[in-house]
Amino acid sequence: KKATCAMLRQNQRREHRRSLLGLCVALWLCLLLFAELLAPSLTALRCATVPSSLPASLSSVDPAQLSTIAFVADPQLTDVYSYSYLWDGSPVLWYIEHSCDVFMRLAYRAMIRFAAPERVFFLGDLMDSPKQLDTVQYAHSLERFRWVFPGPEVGLPRQHFLAGNHDVGYDIDHTRMMFLAAQFERNFGPLNQVVRLTNGASVVMPNTLAMQTSMVSTSMGVEAEHFLGHLPRFPTRPLLLSHVPLWRPPHTQCTSESTRHLREHRGYSYTTMISQATSDQIIRTVQPYYVLSGDDHRQCRITLPQGIVDQTVGTLSWMQGNRYPSYALATVYQPSAEQLTQCRATTAPQRTPEQSRTEADDPTLLCRPHIDVRVCALLPPELLYLAYAVLGVLTVLALLCTPDSALTALASKARSVHMRMRSGSVSEEHSSRRLSDSTVLLPSFMLTRPSTKQRVISSSNSTSRVDERTLAGTDLLSSSLPSPSSSTSSSTSPSSFASQQPCVTELGCAKDDDTAYASLLSGSYYEKTDKQRVLPEPAYRLLDVARFVGVVLPIYLVIEVFKRW
Numbered sequence: 001k002k003a004t005c006a007m008l009r010q011n012q013r014r015e016h017r018r019s020l021l022g023l024c025v026a027l028w029l030c031l032l033l034f035a036e037l038l039a040p041s042l043t044a045l046r047c048a049t050v051p052s053s054l055p056a057s058l059s060s061v062d063p064a065q066l067s068t069i070a071f072v073a074d075p076q077l078t079d080v081y082s083y084s085y086l087w088d089g090s091p092v093l094w095y096i097e098h099s100c101d102v103f104m105r106l107a108y109r110a111m112i113r114f115a116a117p118e119r120v121f122f123l124g125d126l127m128d129s130p131k132q133l134d135t136v137q138y139a140h141s142l143e144r145f146r147w148v149f150p151g152p153e154v155g156l157p158r159q160h161f162l163a164g165n166h167d168v169g170y171d172i173d174h175t176r177m178m179f180l181a182a183q184f185e186r187n188f189g190p191l192n193q194v195v196r197l198t199n200g201a202s203v204v205m206p207n208t209l210a211m212q213t214s215m216v217s218t219s220m221g222v223e224a225e226h227f228l229g230h231l232p233r234f235p236t237r238p239l240l241l242s243h244v245p246l247w248r249p250p251h252t253q254c255t256s257e258s259t260r261h262l263r264e265h266r267g268y269s270y271t272t273m274i275s276q277a278t279s280d281q282i283i284r285t286v287q288p289y290y291v292l293s294g295d296d297h298r299q300c301r302i303t304l305p306q307g308i309v310d311q312t313v314g315t316l317s318w319m320q321g322n323r324y325p326s327y328a329l330a331t332v333y334q335p336s337a338e339q340l341t342q343c344r345a346t347t348a349p350q351r352t353p354e355q356s357r358t359e360a361d362d363p364t365l366l367c368r369p370h371i372d373v374r375v376c377a378l379l380p381p382e383l384l385y386l387a388y389a390v391l392g393v394l395t396v397l398a399l400l401c402t403p404d405s406a407l408t409a410l411a412s413k414a415r416s417v418h419m420r421m422r423s424g425s426v427s428e429e430h431s432s433r434r435l436s437d438s439t440v441l442l443p444s445f446m447l448t449r450p451s452t453k454q455r456v457i458s459s460s461n462s463t464s465r466v467d468e469r470t471l472a473g474t475d476l477l478s479s480s481l482p483s484p485s486s487s488t489s490s491s492t493s494p495s496s497f498a499s500q501q502p503c504v505t506e507l508g509c510a511k512d513d514d515t516a517y518a519s520l521l522s523g524s525y526y527e528k529t530d531k532q533r534v535l536p537e538p539a540y541r542l543l544d545v546a547r548f549v550g551v552v553l554p555i556y557l558v559i560e561v562f563k564r565w
Contacts, residue, residue, distance in 0.1 A: 020398060021548055024548055028555070032555060037106075037563070039378075039384070040103075040106040040107045040109075043377075044107070044113065044114040046376075047111075048114040057365055058365075058366070064199060065333055066331055066332065067118055068115060068117045068329065068332075069117050069118060069203075070111060070117040070328065070329055071122075071123060071292055071329075072316050073316065074314075074315035074320060075126060075127075075315070076320055077128055078128055078317070079097070079127065079133065081133070082129065099319075099381075101148050103317075103325075104316050104317060107378055108316075117157055118157055118198055119158050119160060119197065120158070120160070121160050121162070121195075121205075121292075122161045123294030123295075123313060124162040124167060124295065125165070126166075126167055127166065128166060129166070130183070130184075131180065138183070160193065160203075160205065161184075161189055162205055162242075163184050163188075163207055164294070165295070168184050168191070168209075171212070171214045172268075172269050178219065191210070191220065191223065191224070192207050192224055192227035194231070194232065194238075197332060197334070200337075201238075201239065202235075203238060204231065204239070204240050204241065204286050206224055207220060207224045207243075208224070208243065210223070210224040211225065211281070212271070213275065228286070231285070231286065236368065239289070239290050239292070240288035241291075243295055244271060244272070244274050245273045245295065245312050246304060247276040248302055248304060248310070249305065250263070254300035254301055255301045262300060272296065283304070289371075290371050291311070292310075292311050293312050294313055294315075296312050297315040298314050298315075298321075299312060299324075300312040311328070311373050311375075313375065318378075323382065325381075326375050326377045326378060327375075328374065328376065329373075329376060332370075343367035400545065
């Protein structure tokens with residue numbers, strides 16, 4: 001009797017641990033699907049559906065006058081020179097490159113899918129170490145970049161690129177800079193260019209770094225000066241893009257992040273902002289109505305002394321010091337040629353400074369270009385990895401240290417939910433019929449080698465099958481099972497059959513609890529093997545941890561393969 005109860009308790013605990021293991025796997029599956037696949041899409045969907053902040057009077061304009069464009073800053077693909085502890089061909093380098101590339105690829109594809117921009121502008125620093133890479137390494141990084149940010153060759157929007165100090169260098173050996181500039185132009189386009197959007201808006205993209213005092217005498221500086229001196233005549237003020245932010249007075253705080261400000265600092269091959277003289281020259285020549293820049297890796301919006309907004313877009317990479325990687329979406333309004341003609345023919349009424357002008361009575365509102373920039377911050381990957389670590393520790397502790405009472409309560413709750421999902425509320429008659437249909441299985445150590453026959457025992461409500469085995473000649477077994485002859489001649493009710501089972505009270509089940517007897521008699525706590533090895537309880541819990549890892553790890557690998565695909 002004691003051996004039978006011990007086996008029943010062990011099988012019961014194993015069944016309860018399976019319920020806990022299934023719950024842990026389900027939680028991890030939900031977390032992995034959300035963190036690895038759904039988070040970038042949810043961010044892109046939320047940002048793409050934010051209402052535009054353009055003036056209300058522009059809501060009724062022709063949709064052809066509105067263009068949606070996107071800005072990506074400082075992706076700086078991580079390579080072997082990014083960290084001192086990396087070496088070429090190491091598995092750590094492969095995993096870092098994989099994590100960096102896949103994160104940005106998913107974010108970029110989600111942005112294209114939900115925002116559908118007509119152009120994508122990259123604000124420089126496309127790779128981390130072009131100055132150190134040899135030809136083979138650069139070709140590998142270029143292949144990675146085109147995989148992370150596919151372009152028109154696969155049917156995605158057209159791309160335009162600014163050159164950053166990581167791409168072509170800044171204030172370093174002139175010969176090396178010329179080589180890097182030629183390499184950039186060969187793969188990404190000219191260093192200075194003007195882009196016209198479909199609605200007629202103009203975007204000016206000069207190489208502002210080359211116009212610094214230390215660079216103006218180089219061939220890149222001469223080319224940039226010539227570019228700005230021969231700009232075409234724009235119908236309206238253009239949009240200006242610069243890799244490095246323009247000059248601002250010291251301690252100018254960002255309107256979006258009031259606790260920080262950008263300080264002017266110079267070092268080897270970099271500067272944090274364009275000098276004041278060069279910034280004044282660029283603004284005086286281009287006369288932009290809005291400026292977008294990168295390089296700082298963090299989001300910042302300020303108003304320059306000239307009254308123009310300079311929006312710095314944060315890096316898209318989560319390995320470049322910004323806790324919240326981001327990109328920017330912009331809706332650009334450009335007045336049509338007919339509107340511009342009417343605006344030139346119409347003289348706006350003179351108003352005193354004391355007279356307020358609202359959008360409704362401003363006749364020049366439709367005559368000026370407008371832009372609405374939305375910075376889309378992504379979910380921090382560090383939080384996702386922290387969630388992995390915390391949930392991993394909790395999972396191991398739960399599998400190793402959860403008491404039997406909690407396991408029993410969890411299994412009971414899971415079983416009741418499963419029963420409600422399968423059949424809803426069940427009547428007493430239907431419940432009795434299900435109980436009498438149960439298949440009786442006994443622990444394997446109580447049985448000898450089974451025979452191949454099975455005897456069908458008829459009942460008044462239904463028929464049930466009992467494995468016909470050669471039983472050991474013990475009084476315990478003979479008292480535990482009804483004889484086949486008596487079962488054939490009379491009805492076997494669940495309660496009367498269960499009253500003959502040993503150690504029911506020791507299992508914690510009341511004799512009149514039909515649900516408990518149903519689970520016991522159905523064999524859910526019995527093993528069907530002929531030889532069952534009894535291990536210590538800690539060993540079974542360690543096996544549960546191994547089973548959990550064996551289930552979740554392949555799921556994670558499949559998700560990673562799917563992401564690369």
